[in-house]
Amino acid sequence: xxxxxxxxxxxxxxxxxxxxxxxxxxxxxxxxxxxxxxxxxxxxxxxxxxxxxxxxxxxxxxxxxxxxxxxxxxxxxxxxxxxxxxxxxxxxxxxxxxxxxxxxxxxxxxxxxxxxxxxxxxxxxxxxxxxxxxxxxxxxxxxxxxxxxxxxxxxxxxxxxxxxxxxxxxxxxxxxxxxxxxxxxxxxxxxxxxxxxxxxxxxxxxxxxxxxxxxxxxxxxxxxxxxxxxxxxxxxxxxxxxxxxxxxxxxxxxxxxxxxxxxxxxxxxxxxxxxxxxxxxxxxxxxxxxxxxxxxxxxxxxxxxxxxxxxxxxxxxxxxxxxxxxxxxxxxxxxxxxxxxxxxxxxxxxxxxxxxxxxxxxxxxxxxxxxxxxx
Numbered sequence: 001x002x003x004x005x006x007x008x009x010x011x012x013x014x015x016x017x018x019x020x021x022x023x024x025x026x027x028x029x030x031x032x033x034x035x036x037x038x039x040x041x042x043x044x045x046x047x048x049x050x051x052x053x054x055x056x057x058x059x060x061x062x063x064x065x066x067x068x069x070x071x072x073x074x075x076x077x078x079x080x081x082x083x084x085x086x087x088x089x090x091x092x093x094x095x096x097x098x099x100x101x102x103x104x105x106x107x108x109x110x111x112x113x114x115x116x117x118x119x120x121x122x123x124x125x126x127x128x129x130x131x132x133x134x135x136x137x138x139x140x141x142x143x144x145x146x147x148x149x150x151x152x153x154x155x156x157x158x159x160x161x162x163x164x165x166x167x168x169x170x171x172x173x174x175x176x177x178x179x180x181x182x183x184x185x186x187x188x189x190x191x192x193x194x195x196x197x198x199x200x201x202x203x204x205x206x207x208x209x210x211x212x213x214x215x216x217x218x219x220x221x222x223x224x225x226x227x228x229x230x231x232x233x234x235x236x237x238x239x240x241x242x243x244x245x246x247x248x249x250x251x252x253x254x255x256x257x258x259x260x261x262x263x264x265x266x267x268x269x270x271x272x273x274x275x276x277x278x279x280x281x282x283x284x285x286x287x288x289x290x291x292x293x294x295x296x297x298x299x300x301x302x303x304x305x306x307x308x309x310x311x312x313x314x315x316x317x318x319x320x321x322x323x324x325x326x327x328x329x330x331x332x333x334x335x336x337x338x339x340x341x342x343x344x345x346x347x348x349x350x351x352x353x354x355x356x357x358x359x360x361x362x363x364x365x366x367x368x369x370x371x372x373x374x375x
Contacts, residue, residue, distance in 0.1 A: 027236025063201020140285030259319035
C-alpha cells in the first residue's frame with residue numbers, strides 16, 4: 001500500500017499549484033451547507049468547528065514531522081533566527097501600513113479596508129512548516145528553518161494578538177472587531193488551535209520514536225495534504241461565490257495584485273536581510289522561504305471563525321497562499337542556493353504543510369556529519 005500512497009501524494013504535490021487553482025474553482029460553484037459548518041457554534045469548539053479541527057489535524061501531523069535532532073545546530077545562528085523572526089512580522093506589516101495610508105489618503109470604500117485586514121492577518125501569522133520543507137529541498141540550513149517555524153509558532157499567541165490589536169487601534173477597528181479589539185480572543189485561538197496541536201505532535205514524536213514516525217510518514221503526508229486542500233476548499237466556498245457575485249472586478253484584482261506584490265516584496269526583503277548579515281547560501285535560502293511562507297491555514301480559520309461577518313478578508317489570504325507557493329517554486333528553480341549548479345532533492349519531496357516541521361522522509365545528508373549544521 002505504501003508505494004500507492006506515495007504515488008498519490010507525489011502526484012498531488014507535484015501539481016500543488018494546480019490543485020489549489022482547482023480547489024478555488026470548485027469553491028466558486030457554491031458554498032457547502034452553512035448549517036453543518038456552523039453546527040456546534042455554542043459549544044466549546046466554537047463556531048465552524050470543522051475548520052478548527054482540520055487546522056488541528058494539520059498542526060498535529062506537522063508537529064510529528066519536526067526533526068528535533070536538527071535543533072541542536074540552531075544556536076549557531078541565533079542572530080539570524082531573531083532577526084528573521086522580527087523581520088517576518090515587521091516587513092509585511094510595514095507594507096500593510098503603507099497600503100493603509102494610501103487607502104486613507106484616497107478615502108477608498110470599505111471593501112478595501114476589509115482586504116487590508118486580510119493582509120494584516122497574513123502578516124501576523126507564524127511561519128508555515130512548508131518553509132522548512134522547501135528549505136531542505138534546496139539544501140538549506142534546516143536548523144535555522146525549523147527554528148523560525150517553532151519560534152514564530154510558539155510566540156504567535158502574543159505576537160499575532162499584538163499586531164492585530166495595533167491594526168484595530170490604527171484605523172480598522174470596525175472591521176477587525178473581536179480579533180483585534182480583544183487581543184485575548186486571538187491569543188486563545190492561536191494557543192488552542194495552533195500551538196497546542198503542534199506541541200502535542202512534538203510530544204507524540206518523542207513518545208512514538210523516530211522509527212515509528214518514519215514508518216507512518218507516507219500516510220501522514222497524504223493526510224496533511226488532503227486536510228490542507230479541504231481547508232482551502234471550505235474557505236474558498238465560504239468566500240468566492242459571494243465575492244464573484246457582489247464584488248467588483250477592481251476589488252478582486254486589487255486582492256490578487258496585492259498578494260503578488262506582498263509576496264514579491266517579502267522575498268526581496270529576505271534577500272536583502274540575508275545579504276546584510278552576509279549569510280551563506282544555506283542560511284540565505286532558509287530566510288527566503290522562512291520569511292515569505294506564512295501559515296495561511298491558521299489565518300483562514302481565524303478569519304472565517306472569529307471574523308465571520310467579514311469573509312471578504314479571506315480573499316487576500318487565499319490569493320497570498322497561491323502567490324507564496326508560486327514564489328517559493330520560482331526561488332527553488334532559479335535562485336542559486338546550492339553550490340556549483342547542483343540540484344537538491346526533487347520537488348515532489350517537498351512536504352506541503354502549514355505547521356511546524358513537516359519534513360517527513362527527507363533523504364538529505366545527515367547534519368551531524370557536517371559542522372555547518374546544514375541539511
